[in-house]
Amino acid sequence: MAVYTEVSDQELEEFLAGYDLGAPLSCKGIAEGVENSNFMLGTERGTYFLTLYEKRVAPADLPFFLGLMEHLAARGIPCATPIRDKSGKALNQLAGRPAAIISFVAGMWHKRPTATHCAALGQAAARMHQAASDFTLRRPNALSVQGWRPLLEASAPRAHEVQAGLTDDLQTELAFLEANWPGKLPQGVIHADLFNDNVLFLQDRISGLIDFYFACNDALAYDIAICLNAWCFEADRSFNITKARAMLTAYQRERTLTMEEREALPLLARGSALRFLLTRLYDWLHTPADALVRRKDPLEYLHKLRFHRGVRDIGAYGIE
Amino acid sequence: MAVYTEVSDQELEEFLAGYDLGAPLSCKGIAEGVENSNFMLGTERGTYFLTLYEKRVAPADLPFFLGLMEHLAARGIPCATPIRDKSGKALNQLAGRPAAIISFVAGMWHKRPTATHCAALGQAAARMHQAASDFTLRRPNALSVQGWRPLLEASAPRAHEVQAGLTDDLQTELAFLEANWPGKLPQGVIHADLFNDNVLFLQDRISGLIDFYFACNDALAYDIAICLNAWCFEADRSFNITKARAMLTAYQRERTLTMEEREALPLLARGSALRFLLTRLYDWLHTPADALVRRKDPLEYLHKLRFHRGVRDIGAYGIE
Numbered sequence: 001m002a003v004y005t006e007v008s009d010q011e012l013e014e015f016l017a018g019y020d021l022g023a024p025l026s027c028k029g030i031a032e033g034v035e036n037s038n039f040m041l042g043t044e045r046g047t048y049f050l051t052l053y054e055k056r057v058a059p060a061d062l063p064f065f066l067g068l069m070e071h072l073a074a075r076g077i078p079c080a081t082p083i084r085d086k087s088g089k090a091l092n093q094l095a096g097r098p099a100a101i102i103s104f105v106a107g108m109w110h111k112r113p114t115a116t117h118c119a120a121l122g123q124a125a126a127r128m129h130q131a132a133s134d135f136t137l138r139r140p141n142a143l144s145v146q147g148w149r150p151l152l153e154a155s156a157p158r159a160h161e162v163q164a165g166l167t168d169d170l171q172t173e174l175a176f177l178e179a180n181w182p183g184k185l186p187q188g189v190i191h192a193d194l195f196n197d198n199v200l201f202l203q204d205r206i207s208g209l210i211d212f213y214f215a216c217n218d219a220l221a222y223d224i225a226i227c228l229n230a231w232c233f234e235a236d237r238s239f240n241i242t243k244a245r246a247m248l249t250a251y252q253r254e255r256t257l258t259m260e261e262r263e264a265l266p267l268l269a270r271g272s273a274l275r276f277l278l279t280r281l282y283d284w285l286h287t288p289a290d291a292l293v294r295r296k297d298p299l300e301y302l303h304k305l306r307f308h309r310g311v312r313d314i315g316a317y318g319i320e
Numbered sequence: 321m322a323v324y325t326e327v328s329d330q331e332l333e334e335f336l337a338g339y340d341l342g343a344p345l346s347c348k349g350i351a352e353g354v355e356n357s358n359f360m361l362g363t364e365r366g367t368y369f370l371t372l373y374e375k376r377v378a379p380a381d382l383p384f385f386l387g388l389m390e391h392l393a394a395r396g397i398p399c400a401t402p403i404r405d406k407s408g409k410a411l412n413q414l415a416g417r418p419a420a421i422i423s424f425v426a427g428m429w430h431k432r433p434t435a436t437h438c439a440a441l442g443q444a445a446a447r448m449h450q451a452a453s454d455f456t457l458r459r460p461n462a463l464s465v466q467g468w469r470p471l472l473e474a475s476a477p478r479a480h481e482v483q484a485g486l487t488d489d490l491q492t493e494l495a496f497l498e499a500n501w502p503g504k505l506p507q508g509v510i511h512a513d514l515f516n517d518n519v520l521f522l523q524d525r526i527s528g529l530i531d532f533y534f535a536c537n538d539a540l541a542y543d544i545a546i547c548l549n550a551w552c553f554e555a556d557r558s559f560n561i562t563k564a565r566a567m568l569t570a571y572q573r574e575r576t577l578t579m580e581e582r583e584a585l586p587l588l589a590r591g592s593a594l595r596f597l598l599t600r601l602y603d604w605l606h607t608p609a610d611a612l613v614r615r616k617d618p619l620e621y622l623h624k625l626r627f628h629r630g631v632r633d634i635g636a637y638g639i640e
Contacts, residue, residue: 008431025426025522028360029351040348040360042426047367106345106362111328202345 005037005052007095015094018085019101021045032197035213041101048083049102052094057213059098064139065212066090066100068132068189072209073103075131077124079209080105105208107200115246118231120206121199122247125191125227126254128209129220132189141192141216143275145181148174151278158285162298166281170274173305177271182219182264190223191215195230221261224251225268228317229276229304237303245318252319262319266311273308277301325357325372327415335414338405339421341365352517355533361421368403369422372414377533379418384459385532386410386420388452388509392529393423395451397444399529400425425528427520435566438551440526441519442567445511445547446574448529449540452509461512461536463595465501468494471598478605482618486601490594493625497591502539502584510543511535515550541581544571545588548637549596549624557623565638572639582639586631593628597621 007015012024022044030038030049037052053062066082070090073081082090083101091100110117141147152170159166191198193214200208224247232243251257257265280298287295314320327335332344342364350358350369355377359370373382386402390410393401402410403421411420430437461467472490479486511518513534520528544567552563571577577585600618607615634640 009428010431012428023523024428026424026520027428030360031349031351040350042367047362104346108329108332108344108347111330200346203343 004054005095005097007039007050007052011095015092015099016043018087018092019083020086021048021083021101037097040104047104049080049104050094050099051102052097052099054097057098061139061213062091062098062100064137065215067137068135068215069102069212071135072128072131077128077131077209078105078206079128079212105200105210107202107207109197109200111196112235113196113231113243115240115243116204117196117199117201118243118247119250120201120204121194121227121231122224122250122252123254124199124206124209125194125223126251128191129188129223130255135189139216141190141218141222143192143214143279144218144222145177145271148274148278149178151282155278155281155285159281162281162284163302166302169302170277173270173274173309177267177274180267181271182260182267185219185221185261185264186258187217188220189215190218190220190226192218192223192226194223194227219261219264219268220255221257221265222268222272224248224257225265225272226276228265228269229272229301233304233307237300239307239316241316241318248317248319262314265314265317266308269308269311270305273301273305277305324374325415325417327359327370327372331415335412335419336363338407338412339403340406341368341403341421357417360424367424369400369424370414370419371422372417372419374417377418381459382411382418382420384457385535387457388455388535389422389532391455392448392451397448397451397529398425398526399448399532425520425530427522427527429517429520431516432555433516433551433563435560435563436524437516437519437521438563439566439570440521440524441514441547441551442544442570442572443574444519444526444529445514445543446571448511449508449543450575455509459536461510461538461542463512463534463599464538464542465497465591468594468598469498471602475598475601475605479601482601482604483622486622489622490597493590493594493629497587497594500587501591502580502587505539505541505581505584506578507537508540509535510538510540510546512538512543512546514543514547539581539584539588540575541577541585542588542592544568544577545585545592546596548585548589549592549621552637553624553627557620559627559636561636561638568637568639582634585634585637586628589628589631590625593621593625597625 012027016024024043026042028040030040032038035056036054039050041048041050069079069081072079080102084090091098152174156167198211228244232240234240277298280296284295284298332347336344344363346362348360350360352358356374357372361368361370389399389401392399400422404410411418472494476487518531519526548564552560554560597618600616604615604618
């Protein structure tokens with residue numbers, strides 16, 4: 001939850017004068033998004049999102065993120081998309097920060113997604129992968145296997161505070177993944193953060209994908225591995241094979257996974273589990289316990305990692 | 321900035337079923353209000369505020385707050401007002417908290433209000449005081465002179481960390497105010513927190529007063545004293561007599577201050593300055609410096625207090 005930069009009414013009026021959206025009618029800081037300052041902006045034309053990009057987002061990456069959203073929206077993918085100003089620019093400055101106005105996507109995220117929701121997500125992810133296939137900008141995935149060692153090293157000295165033996169476990173896992181990470185899978189643009197709070201629904205239909213600020217080029221199947229971890233485990237930590245089957249089957253109706261992708265999926269799922277474990281562990285150890293940002297439990301992802309370690313083939317995910 | 325309680329999509333749907341507002345279309349936590357959890361709620365009927373009352377608000381006070389908003393709105397005062405459910409109740413339960421749906425007030429607050437805005441505020445405050453004159457519920461002001469000593473005692477041992485000699489200064493001031501606090505001024509319902517972020521404007525007209533969660537029964541002129549402190553000092557700490565004159569003149573066009581109120585105003589302004597100084601001081605000393613709640617500088621109100629100490633009569637505020 002965060003609004004790091006305050007915007008005065010005068011700054012906002014001047015900023016909005018550059019757009020064709022009429023005068024501002026309201027502007028409320030949103031307690032969502034740990035990375036940026038977000039506002040729900042009402043103008044004479046309608047409701048929008050106003051995002052000020054804070055220091056954890058590299059300004060050089062913004063054309064990729066905003067361009068991707070626009071590219072996908074133009075191809076019919078339901079997603080948030082930037083609004084261009086009168087001169088055609090999607091990215092501007094406000095209160096000393098890079099800033100953009102983004103379309104407001106109506107919809108609610110599901111705290112406990114059902115198999116129906118998982119199927120909708122699988123279909124949307126595949127369509128997104130296909131729609132992005134002719135997107136020309138590139139952004140490497142800084143949080144793929146090459147990025148995990150520095151993250152682990154930053155947390156290793158204190159990882160035992162979270163669980164005894166955790167450092168050794170993670171070192172072994174990382175060494176294995178570094179040695180065995182698949183290099184030749186079909187590549188493309190992935191969202192890389194398709195958690196349930198980034199997928200909005202109206203009733204059981206997806207109304208929009210949001211928060212593209214981790215999107216990058218990587219193995220397409222890695223995006224699915226992230227979704228498997230984020231959507232198919234229950235609160236009691238059990239893996240729900242019905243949800244996984246629904247998600248993967250719906251995905252494959254749009255884009256069939258190659259043999260290599262299917263074989264790699266358990267490994268990709270281990271990698272994805274390690275990636276979120278490592279960032280959560282870092283935040284856990286480096287965020288004061290009394291700060292108002294809610295820290296996410298890193299051990300949730302240790303359990304997911306261990307589940308995938310026991311997986312021999314994709315049958316464990318409900319498909320053949 | 322705060323969302324202390326998370327609401328699941330399922331809980332929200334069940335809650336909304338009790339209202340005549342249609343299905344939820346969106347629900348975003350708002351980074352406003354330190355006391356409660358606030359959400360901007362979109363439904364098939366429109367946009368609303370959803371407030372979950374957290375532990376700093378006494379449930380027993382909620383009928384007063386909600387009843388007052390409804391009372392004022394019914395008398396044409398532009399303000400947020402609760403929406404009643406199908407059974408006529410304004411106050412319900414959500415996620416284990418008392419909760420209410422409040423009308424959404426379009427408008428922006430002014431970071432640097434002009435004399436025009438101060439005049440609009442003066443008029444609105446007077447009209448609010450008059451419209452509340454037949455409101456029958458009562459709530460004593462827990463943050464009036466009787467409440468200041470416990471606050472000071474909670475901070476006194478560490479007040480010197482903020483400024484050397486501060487404890488002595490505040491002890492002397494409090495003793496003086498306790499001995500001289502006026503007891504017989506015209507009483508009524510006051511908002512008690514009419515800072516500029518609680519007064520929304522569309523262009524230069526007030527579109528709504530919000531955040532009635534400090535409202536109480538007290539001397540009406542004490543509300544004006546709060547407004548003088550909140551609206552009539554410049555960023556360089558100078559007092560802007562033009563703004564004060566505009567505010568008080570507009571107030572008196574609706575409701576003339578009695579001779580006693582005019583005489584008491586400098587003292588009430590000192591008291592109001594001390595009250596905000598004491599709560600800010602408490603928060604300053606009891607909030608971790610790295611917490612994401614922005615602490616407000618208590619010394620801003622020490623300067624205001626000292627200004628009013630030098631005031632001999634109401635001429636210093638621009639009126640006779």
